[in-house]
Amino acid sequence: MYFIGIIITGIGVIFLFLGSLGIWRLPDVYNRLQAGTKCTTLGSFFTIVGVGIMEPEWFWKTLIISIFILLTNPISNHALGRASRKIGVKLYDGSVVDKSKEFDEYRENL
Amino acid sequence: MIFVITFLVFVMLASAIFACISIDLLNAVIASGLVSLITAILFYTLQAPDVAMAEASIGAALVTAIFVITIRRTERKE
């Protein structure tokens, strides 16, 4: 049981570090939002549940904490992305598709 | 263990200096949020979880929301 918990916590910690590396390396607000949402949610879920597996009395409490993170983290990141889209933060120069702008033009021509 | 705590103290110090010298006040609010985050970790490692809980709930939610409402009522640039 202990080694299974160590392996799951290690996977979660690696995902947390990769999410932070994406925050530092990626060129744009929206790319950073993607790294900061997906990697961090999965990494914190694995880390917290892995601690619960290592110490089996703690399992239900850690499951409740990770469920709260799964509920709240995507909502706040979605609000940040929508806000930075509305105030007109520019996209990265090499980005190839902008569906939101196309949708705005489509809605104006309707 | 001790080098992690030392590292967190230096991060907290640099963030507090950044909150003092930044021109845009929203950046200062975000940096003070980071300061309260690391203060909660330091209380936690000093074996005081109740103080850390109070610091977390006040510093993460209440102070940020109240400062943002204040900046909306007044002006944003210093």
Next chain:
Amino acid sequence: MVKLIFLTVISGGIFLCFLRMLKGPTPSDRAVALDTLSTVTTALLVLLGYIFGRKVYLDVSLVYAVLTFVGSVAIARFLEKGV
């Protein structure tokens, strides 16, 4: 020993997010860095609670997981409506 390696790797992640919070060109970058940092901190608190070995310490990270949401949504609403 393994737990110290985990703590060191998470501290490296905290340092990278902190650099982005210092550097970021727009306030949106800084807000994204703070939000990521709060989630990383929640995982770090659970890991520290396992190192100290007390079940009571998990309450702090429970409070954190619920309440950092409020600050991020407040900053996002402020950015959306402008000054």
